[in-house]
Amino acid sequence: MNSVLKGKNVLLGITGSIAAYKAAEIVRLLRKRGAAVFPIMTSSATHFVHPITFQTLASQKVTLKLFDKNNKQMGHLSLPRLADLLLIAPASANVIGKMASGIADEILTTIVLATEAPVVIAPAMDHGMYHSPILQRNISKLKAAGYRFIGPEKGDLASGEVGMGRMREPSKIVEYLEKLFQSRDDFLGKTFLVTAGPTRERLDTVRFFSNYSSGKMGYALAEEGGWRGAKIILVSGPSSLTPPGGVEFYQVESAQEMYDTVMDKFPQVDGVLMAAAVSDYRPARHWQNKIKKESREKLVVELVQNPDILKELGEKKANKILVGFCAETKDLEKEARKKLMTKDLDLVVANDITLEGAGFEVDTNVVTLIDGEGKKEALSKRSKREVAQKVWDKIKWLMEARKITREMT
Numbered sequence: 001m002n003s004v005l006k007g008k009n010v011l012l013g014i015t016g017s018i019a020a021y022k023a024a025e026i027v028r029l030l031r032k033r034g035a036a037v038f039p040i041m042t043s044s045a046t047h048f049v050h051p052i053t054f055q056t057l058a059s060q061k062v063t064l065k066l067f068d069k070n071n072k073q074m075g076h077l078s079l080p081r082l083a084d085l086l087l088i089a090p091a092s093a094n095v096i097g098k099m100a101s102g103i104a105d106e107i108l109t110t111i112v113l114a115t116e117a118p119v120v121i122a123p124a125m126d127h128g129m130y131h132s133p134i135l136q137r138n139i140s141k142l143k144a145a146g147y148r149f150i151g152p153e154k155g156d157l158a159s160g161e162v163g164m165g166r167m168r169e170p171s172k173i174v175e176y177l178e179k180l181f182q183s184r185d186d187f188l189g190k191t192f193l194v195t196a197g198p199t200r201e202r203l204d205t206v207r208f209f210s211n212y213s214s215g216k217m218g219y220a221l222a223e224e225g226g227w228r229g230a231k232i233i234l235v236s237g238p239s240s241l242t243p244p245g246g247v248e249f250y251q252v253e254s255a256q257e258m259y260d261t262v263m264d265k266f267p268q269v270d271g272v273l274m275a276a277a278v279s280d281y282r283p284a285r286h287w288q289n290k291i292k293k294e295s296r297e298k299l300v301v302e303l304v305q306n307p308d309i310l311k312e313l314g315e316k317k318a319n320k321i322l323v324g325f326c327a328e329t330k331d332l333e334k335e336a337r338k339k340l341m342t343k344d345l346d347l348v349v350a351n352d353i354t355l356e357g358a359g360f361e362v363d364t365n366v367v368t369l370i371d372g373e374g375k376k377e378a379l380s381k382r383s384k385r386e387v388a389q390k391v392w393d394k395i396k397w398l399m400e401a402r403k404i405t406r407e408m409t
């Protein structure tokens with residue numbers, strides 16, 4: 001069987017769920033596709049299925065303990081290093097909770113913290129547990145940190161009831177992993193510039209004009225683009241976030257600095273994703289010293305326009321892909337379409353920042369994607385990392401459509 005999973009090292013975490021027996025089928029399907037599987041079981045999982053089952057199917061020793069006197073290597077470090085992916089299936093509510101809190105009190109959760117490989121989580125539990133607000137908060141937290149989830153789905157539960165919480169079928173989980181590895185090559189050899197965060201426009205030595213942008217959307221785009229094989233140049237305004245590993249990073253402060261850096265890098269990129277909230281205006285002058293209130297009853301600050309980075313990129317773009325972001329408080333679609341046209345964008349990501357769970361500072365977003373042909377896709381509320389996945393999917397689609405058009409003409 002020819003599969004992208006061939007030769008991949010998959011760590012398979014199995015936790016204390018009644019669905020643990022289904023993990024045996026996952027091992028079989030992964031091995032059939034040529035992957036090496038390294039099972040890791042929590043102590044609860046061993047109450048459901050005996051480790052011998054996984055040892056036999058995987059032809060590998062099952063890792064059970066953090067402190068194992070028979071193991072010459074440190075399993076919690078050697079396994080993460082060899083991993084191409086860590087799949088946790090089934091993932092119990094307990095392990096999800098521990099992961100969301102950074103707890104590493106046994107072998108599986110320790111490996112989760114130690115690995116740099118992507119982590120895919122397939123939850124399985126009763127519907128009551130699944131709908132618990134605490135579990136839902138933990139899932140949101142993990143999604144925001146870049147962990148990927150598959151399922152659960154609605155169906156027959158071990159309790160005899162029907163509801164949400166059933167683990168996705170093993171074949172669907174393996175299909176998802178194949179798609180994930182395929183997407184790793186989506187942007188190989190391509191370079192994209194991503195801007196993120198707010199800009200700060202200086203008023204005096206201690207004060208500035210800015211906005212509430214946190215940089216979360218731009219950083220999620222940079223991380224996801226890097227994961228899909230693109231070389232990413234991240235130009236960020238002030239943000240408390242840590243730049244994702246492997247990106248070429250430029251820290252800027254004002255809109256003018258962002259403009260200078262973006263224009264300098266533009267010739268070498270295949271596309272730009274302008275997620276930064278660039279200030280439209282800056283003070284016409286800035287005071288050398290701190291402005292003192294005693295000296296004046298009223299302070300009038302004149303503002304002048306900053307350069308419109310996106311508009312200028314639109315004028316210069318040639319074959320490059322240009323993605324703009326449009327945060328509005330009213331007339332969202334009208335404003336987004338206007339931006340698409342006037343700045344010659346290929347895609348606009350529009351969000352109504354008045355909606356709950358959308359816009360600045362929060363980990364989620366509610367966006368509508370509108371492409372250059374006016375096609376619209378409204379996405380429900382999801383983590384910014386998931387929005388980023390959709391945006392890159394759309395860019396890939398746009399690039400392929402453009403290639404087909406070129407080949408036909």
Ligand SMILES: Cc1cc2nc3c(=O)[nH]c(=O)nc-3n(C[C@H](O)[C@H](O)[C@H](O)COP(=O)(O)O)c2cc1C
Binds near residue numbers: 018045094
């Ligand atoms: C029969 C039985 C079935 C269980 N099934 C699940 C389940 O499907 N999902 C879940 O999150 N917890 C389930 N639990 C509870 C977990 O086993 C328990 O929270 C345990 O502490 C999880 O340990 P672990 O996360 O370290 O594997 C079940 C418990 C029992 C006794």
